[in-house]
Every structure is written in C-alpha cells, then in structure tokens.
Amino acid sequence: MQIYSSSLIIDKKVPLPVYIQLANQLMAMVKGGTLQPGHRLPSTRQLATLLNLHRKTVIRAYDELLAQGWLQSHAGSGTFVAGHLPVTKPRQLLNNSPDVAKVAGFSIKEAPHLQRGIVDLNIDLHLDDGFPDTRMAPVTELSRAYRTQLLTGNPYTRLGYADPKGSAWLRAELATYLNISRGLRVTPANILIVRGTIMGLYLACTGLLQPGDTVVTAEPGWAGAEANFLQAGANLLKVPVDEHGLDVDRLDELCSRQTVRLVYVTSHHHYPTTVALRPDRRVHLLELARKHGFIIFEDDYDYDFHYQNKPLMPLASADDAGMVLYCGAFSKSISPAIRVGYLVGPENVIEHLAQLRRTIDRQGDTMLENAMAELLQNGVIQRHLRKSLRVYQQRRDVFCGLLNDRLKNHVQFKVPEGGMAVWTYFDSAIDLNRLAQNALKKGLYFQGGNSLLTPNFTRLGFASSTPAELEQCIDILEKLLAK
Known part of the structure; x- marks a missing residue:
C-alpha cells in the first residue's frame, strides 16, 4: 500500500x-x-x-x-x-505520407463565399460591429428560469424530444409580443424557433430556393446573408442603398427584365449603413412582391433600438398577400450567446421549413426556449430592452460627440437614428486597415474596411462600451491619427 x-x-x-x-x-x-x-x-x-x-x-x-x-x-x-491497455501513443506516419489530421484523403470543393474570418474579441476595448453590452443581460433571471425548467416537471417530457418548430410556450409568448411590439397578426402556428437569423436564412434558402434562382440583396450588404444565397446556388444581384434605404425603383426595373425569387431586406437599421427604409418605398416593395411573386425575407436587425421616435412597423405587419418571411433573434438584443431566434411566415411555409429543420437540427434547446418564454411572460425581456434603449441612446450621443469633437478632421458620419453602431467614413488618405492593425496593438479592436468591402468605411459599435471606455477608444485613435 x-x-x-x-x-x-x-x-x-x-x-x-x-x-x-x-x-x-x-x-x-x-x-x-x-x-x-x-x-x-x-x-x-x-x-x-x-x-x-x-x-x-x-x-x-x-x-x-x-x-x-x-x-x-x-x-x-x-x-x-487491464491486460490490454488503451493505445495512447499516436501512430507513426510513414515517410512522405500526408497528415490525415490536417488533410483528408478525399477532395472537397472550397467556396470563396464561405471564407469569412472569425473575430476574437478577447480584448479590453472594442468598437465592434454593433454588439449589445452583455454585462447588462438579465443573466440572473435567465439562469433562475433555466434551472426551474431543468428541474421541474416530467423528466421524460422535459428532457426528451420535442416539436422541431420549437417550444409551444415560447411560440405563444412570441406571438403576443410580436403582435404588440411589431403590429403583426400571427399565431404560434406562424412561428418557427431557430438558433438565430443565420439559421432562418439557411432554412429559407434550402427550402425555398432552387439553383439558378435570382436573389436580390442590397449594396452594401451583409456577407452572412450573401454566403447563404450563394451556397444555395442562387444568382445574386445587388441593388444600391441610399440615405432612404433600398432603391426600390431600381428593383422595379430589375424585375421588369427578369424573374426574381427572393429579396433580402433590412427595413430598419440596414446593415452596414444603419439607414431605415422610407415609408413610401416600403409600400412600393410590398406592391412589387405581390405583382412579381417574389419572397421578401425581412431581417429584424436592431429593431428594438430606435432613438428618435417609435420605429416604423415592419413590412410583415402590412403584408396581406403572404409574401414576407420575418426573422429576428435575441442574440442582437440580449447576447450573441443566446442562440434563440424566430422565423415568422405563413403556416404552410413554417410547417415546411420545420420539417426541413429536422434534417439538420432535430430541435432547439427546449429548456432555454421555455426559460426565454418565462422571461417574456414576466416582462423581464421587455424591461431589459427599455433599459438598454436608454443606455444605448446615451452612449450613441457620447460617442458621436467624441467623434465630432476629436476626430472631425479625419472622419465623416451621420448620427444614426437607431442601431448600435455608427457608419463611419475615414479620410481617403488614411490606410484604414493599417490603422485597425495599429489600434489592435494598443488594445483596441475595430474592423478595417476589407471585411465590409467598402473603401474606408467601417462600422464603429458603441453599445457594448461604457462612456469611459468609449473615451479611451477615441484617445487611442486620436493619438494614432496624429502620427
């Protein structure tokens, strides 16, 4: 012994x-x-x-x-x-044989549209893409609700397979919430719970598009959406965005020349420019969808954070022809780690996409979905959004003031009416990518222009930083630009 x-x-x-x-x-x-x-x-x-x-x-x-x-x-x-111990030493590779841990023995077709970088934001200061401040997230309430769901009720039901459309409780709460806050007219049967906008897009692309179908997006636009359309084999066409949103007249001209299957639009706080689609253009877009029979995929991006006045209701609220799919997620309003979103549409489409969802992801996290339902039912999420709106508006005002006071000789921007980032133009004499690299060395992250494919434009997110942190960010940029 x-x-x-x-x-x-x-x-x-x-x-x-x-x-x-x-x-x-x-x-x-x-x-x-x-x-x-x-x-x-x-x-x-x-x-x-x-x-x-x-x-x-x-x-x-x-x-x-x-x-x-x-x-x-x-x-x-x-x-x-044991008489025969587990093998713990790696097999010795033969001379000149490939390392199969790195390179497969079969071929794969790599696609340029999938080559998107992953940003490591493990850094103290960041003017990010427009993320929420996760320090404000109602994690105590969420963890309490999740624990309740984990420990309460019949374990066979609670921990078993569930409806691929998602938690019935959450769909019911979302129907009420969206009808009140967005002016929709939906029931739980119109809602499919997804893990985020990307999943909603993927399901729509896979279930509703055929290779060769024409999809129209905005220019500039979101690479995440474009990657899904290209992966589905779509013919991707772009229509410009101006200060009033998507140029719907240009879309009208395009539809007169060829058949369009789907139009992807962010009617509020367009990514990346933050502009909102003007009311008359909204009406025109819905008319075009009815006339030409194309699907409108409406992204709910940053809808809850509009500072000037109440936001315009979504296109989906005025859709009487069943042409709009409306998609949003709590990742933008609470935390990117909360992978719970919703896709809203006609019942037959939701049923079809729910069956498709089973082929890639049997169901979501039912307990998390039920916990989110509890927070909606008790008003926790609504209170969090109201508080966040006040805080983010203050941070927007502080940040835009700092940009105007200390960087006005280097940047141009318009104060955004909503959203969590400022669409900023840096003087053409500035190498924006080099500036981003030098800022990173000083402990500040922001996107260079390459990721958005718009020369010397970038998004500077303010919502995830306190006023003191925003001032530190501007200190670094000011010193780098003075060199």
Missing part, C-alpha cells in the same frame, strides 16, 4: 474534482509502469481509508478508469490493471 500513499496526492483546493484527480494519478501510475497489467488494486474501502476520502469518490475514480479501459473488474476477485 506504500506505493499508493506516496504516489497519490490529492489537493482539495484545486477546482478539478477529487475523483478526476485520483483517476488521473492512477492512470499515470499505469502509464509509468508503477502498476503493471494484472496488478490488483486495493478495494475501494481500503483506498478511501488510506487517502482519507469518501468511498464514493474512489468508486467514481475506479468507474472512470473502467470505462476508459485502464482497469478490469472481476466479480468476487477485485479490480485489476
């Missing part, structure tokens, strides 16, 4: 569970040859007494090693080191 008392050292102060510490150290003794195959281990009671541990802790450690194949148990005889 001396080899165990001298080799097994348990530290109850470290965060690693004690049974895992014990299992790891026993495994190390086997790997190192201290315990040979066939060696009989002490009983769980003996080892627990020796190490001053609870017997259940030792049982869990033994069970872990039994499951991994390091130990074998023989009824009536005890627990032994």
